[in-house]
Amino acid sequence: KNQVEQSPQSLIILEGKNCTLQCNYTVSPFSNLRWYKQDTGRGPVSLTIMTFSENTKSNGRYTATLDADTKQSSLHITASQLSDSASYICVVSFDRGSTLGRLYFGRGTQLTVWP
Amino acid sequence: DVKVTQSSRYLVKRTGEKVFLECVQDMDHENMFWYRQDPGLGLRLIYFSYDVKMKEKGDIPEGYSVSREKKERFSLILESASTNQTSMYLCASSPGGLAGTYEQYFGPGTRLTVT
Numbered sequence: 001k002n003q004v005e006q007s008p009q010s011l012i013i014l015e016g017k018n019c020t021l022q023c024n025y026t027v028s029p030f031s032n033l034r035w036y037k038q039d040t041g042r043g044p045v046s047l048t049i050m051t052f053s054e055n056t057k058s059n060g061r062y063t064a065t066l067d068a069d070t071k072q073s074s075l076h077i078t079a080s081q082l083s084d085s086a087s088y089i090c091v092v093s094f095d096r097g098s099t100l101g102r103l104y105f106g107r108g109t110q111l112t113v114w115p
Numbered sequence: 116d117v118k119v120t121q122s123s124r125y126l127v128k129r130t131g132e133k134v135f136l137e138c139v140q141d142m143d144h145e146n147m148f149w150y151r152q153d154p155g156l157g158l159r160l161i162y163f164s165y166d167v168k169m170k171e172k173g174d175i176p177e178g179y180s181v182s183r184e185k186k187e188r189f190s191l192i193l194e195s196a197s198t199n200q201t202s203m204y205l206c207a208s209s210p211g212g213l214a215g216t217y218e219q220y221f222g223p224g225t226r227l228t229v230t
Contacts, residue, residue, distance in 0.1 A: 031187070032216070043205050043221030044158075089157070103219075107157040 003027045006090050006106040006110070012059075014114050017080055023073040023090030023110045035064050035075045036089040044089055047075070080113045087111070118142070119222035121206050134193040136219065136225050138206030145211030147189035148219065149173075149181060151202040164189055167210070196229045203227075223230045 007022045025033070032051050036044035048057045048064040050073075056065045061078045077084055092105040122137035140147065149161040150173075160173030162181040170181050178200060182190040189208075195202055203226050207219040 041224070041226070043207075043223050045221070046218050049218055103160065105157040105159075107155060 004090055004092050004104045004106040005077050006088075008109060010110040010112070012112045012114060013080055015082060016052070018076065018078050019080060019111065020087050021075045021077075021090075021111070023106055025071050025090070025092045025104065027071070027092045027094050027104050028071070029094065031093045033064075033066055033073050034091040034093070035073075036064070036091060038087045038089060040086070042098055047088075053095070077111075082113050082115060085111060085113045119220050120207055121204075121222040121225050123225050124223060125135075125226050127230065128193075128196050129230055130197060132193075132229075133228065134196050134229075135205055135207075135214055136187045136191040136193075136227070138191070138208075139187055139220055140189075140206075140208040140220070141187065142208065142210075142220070143186065144208040144220075145186070146209045146217075146219075147183065148207040148209075149179075149189065150205045150207065151175070152205055153202050154223075161191065166187045173209075198229050201227060201229045210219050 003026045007023045013019050034049045035047045037047050038044040047059050047062050050057050050066045052068045063076045064072045087108040087110050089108045092104045094102040119140045128134050146153045147164045150158045152158050159175050161179050164170045164183040165198045167186050203224050206222040209217040209219045
């Protein structure tokens with residue numbers, strides 16, 4: 001059972017528009033939640049990382065929110081640009097008391113921005 | 116800036132060949148990881164190393180082995196490549212301590228095709 005579910009699976013928006021990507025997780029307890037951006041054919045790059053006590057974090061036009069009670073996170077992209085076209089991956093980490101915590105990866109939302 | 120490099124961007128090998136994928140990081144990180152990424156499945160952890168010569172199995176270690184003789188270098192070995200190992204392979208590193216706590220920095224990936 002995938003413990004991190006992302007929606008939508010894919011999304012197309014016009015340049016300049018805003019959008020919101022969703023992440024629901026069942027991992028509990030968790031250490032932190034991250035959003036990564038992955039361009040086609042490249043490795044993921046971190047956008048934000050939030051601990052369970054944080055409920056919002058911004059990185060330029062990207063704003064992530066976290067509701068630890070409902071186990072939901074969202075990534076809001078403002079004034080989209082063509083370069084925002086990528087896969088956005090939600091990752092939840094869980095400290096299980098060993099050096100190797102545990103990372104649960106969502107399957108990503110594929111965002112396409114059209115001119 | 117953290118830099119994680121992988122020896123090849125694209126690799127084509129024949130079934131039964133022994134395959135080496137190399138990863139080097141330049142930030143003196145203790146933790147290093149190997150993932151594979153397949154369409155619709157997201158990232159899955161193959162192996163993790165938290166120190167030189169130390170390793171732990173991830174979720175899908177079957178058919179793979181790893182080697183970490185130096186802190187900056189982590190190798191993934193496919194002892195006898197099979198077609199179901201055709202995939203994108205991503206290496207990552209992070210500072211020491213609990214692996215789930217710190218941000219992971221990813222390399223650009225190696226797209227391996229086994230024919």
